[in-house]
Amino acid sequence: MHSPLTRRGFLATGSGLAAATVLPGLSGCSALTGADSDPDTLVVHSQLGTTAPGSPTYLAALDRFRKENPGLKVKNLINGDDLAQVYETSRLARKEPDVVMVNLYDKTLAWTDVGATVDVKGYLDDWGLRDRVLPRALAEWTDAKGRVRAFPYFATNWPIAFNRALLDRAGVDAIPTTGDELIAAARKLRAKGIAPVTVGGNDWTGQKLLAQIIQTFLTEDEARHAYTTGDFGSRGAREGIDYFVTLRDAGVFADKAQGLTSDTMTTQFNTQAAAIESAMSSALAKVPEKVARHTEVGGWPLTGGAVHDKPTILRTYTLIGFWISPNGTKKIDAVEKFLRFMYRPDTVSRFIKESGRDMALRSDTLSTDFPLVAAAQRLGGAVSQALLPDVYVPPAAAQPLITATSTSFTRGTSAAKVRAALETAYRSA
Template structure:
């Protein structure tokens, strides 16, 4: 589906956001103002640099790049979840960074279409870097017009982590692979005062798990249709919603899951308060060693008649890419040097070895220091992959879907109400 955001809409929306956007969150307004004025400064806007997974490795890479390029200053601007909004505001002022490191989701889906960033296909090919990219990643970053939105970089596996020690304590002998087994395990865990499945039902983590469960009865093509159009009325989508509601009302999810967020979810699992979590690889990398050694990774349990023959996981190659801005095109020689450096096998390997990151680039390196990440990489044919809906959900529906997620995780909400709430998220599209 073509994004409803037009160039005029982008400009109008950005002007309304300007007053509310926290520009000081960048490394100072003066840094932003210099973004396109200094030909010997490369400005990179990213979420890496503070506590985000991979930040120490990234900062070390910047240090090495600066040492190799003494005549080129590199300025790293850092934002968190508001990066896309801050970038759009800076672009309106024509003071945007040269390179942006962010995922393909929500606002960013429209950037290349409205000229906020440039098609990088000619650079990917011209610089000879296409062969470094996994084919699945290149497909994911290519839009319907054949444009490559950004240089792919971070990927992620998204399995389900099971604390074997807590399951044993509750008398659960095997990792659940069916819905009935999961419900039985949840009852045993609750009897021991242990939360079964912890989930951020009030943010994106819950939205992803809900989407995963709904896809239990959907093929990939059917799931793509559902999340592109918001049509949850087909038989498979209805069965998936019914399955979710049955699990929820049987007590599978932690108490008050509709109010939890990713941080509380992670805390519950990492402190042994909950036995099961659906966790992306960057989160698996942060599981404490004393918990990780008792943890197994697998997929989400299936229901009878599922469209998949094995428990499911999510996987995506669009976690972080290097987007080139119109300002970056003016400094394309500097951008080329930077991206060639970041694409080097040794640079990629350090992210895998030091930070436990999954990469969208080809590499034989394995996350040996992050056993759960490595275990997720080895799952292979033991699990079935379902669709991560991010690149198919229209930007206008992304945040409403998170609100719908909280409603869905509220116990007692009927399947019909869950469906109506999900479909309502698409009304403004």
């Protein structure tokens, strides 16, 4: 598999227009001056600090850490979706931050392999933090060579949210659990001017839902093979694509879903313009109270012959981890203090209680102030779990799969063309 983070890939990332466009995204400093050679200053690069869910809790945690460690300064760099690009640019100049907080997906899949970040397995054991991590989370952050890419932190449940009040208004008596029931519900909702399932068909939210629906007829091993290799020609994959196309052409998804984004999706659901959405924990936490009180969470409806015995949801433990950079190894004592603090049960509990975050660490705390997040945490055996493909998709195929997703959500696109679009996404990988 070709990695975009080879030396050649790094040079391409850090040159010309790419560098010019990513540098302004930093909060308070440029990517190339992000690192601080002062051994008493820890530089952390994160997506938390502005409007991202959990930001207030994170900033408060930084304040507590500073007070508990008065001799250690913390410089907090903030980026949004361009964090990985900005980090790569700073790494090219050997001025990267010491710790990076980001998910395991797309570009970051290759970081440890090319030395952009370091294997943290030894640190996890030496600092006695392994037992704080849920076993499934540790497995997801461990690569094929046994290296642990980062310290796991945020996780997420990803159920289906159903606006019970809108379903009642349309005369839908029960939450749909089969494809036929979902199609019937969609027809009734449309008759009342309500969009059925809203989805970001033009971004990652649509890509995840498409993968979930395709897995209706795939075992976990079969799904892992399909998303690792780009081979969607198995009987189960073809049946899953057929099922998706049937639902799409029956009007299950919101109009022009192929052009919608995650922001559009959450807006439609939160304003009650749509009745159903596939919502990860951070989206569930943002559902307004007046909508949340008549919203239920469950799984995606199945159809005859499904390999699952219950409606499906997605779960992942790779939403955010603490990656250690080569520069960070030069300040490893400071990094250890920071990670021990962030792994403390009281710090973890505050993210759960104050921000409605699911965690990859052991905790008995529930998101009681975020009822939908708590409800998703309690689903347990009432649903079946589909495979989140993020850690299996080759980095070079990640963005082409978004394009394939938009094609797939375009009504009238045949099952054969959907399969071809998915497989074409892998040709550059």
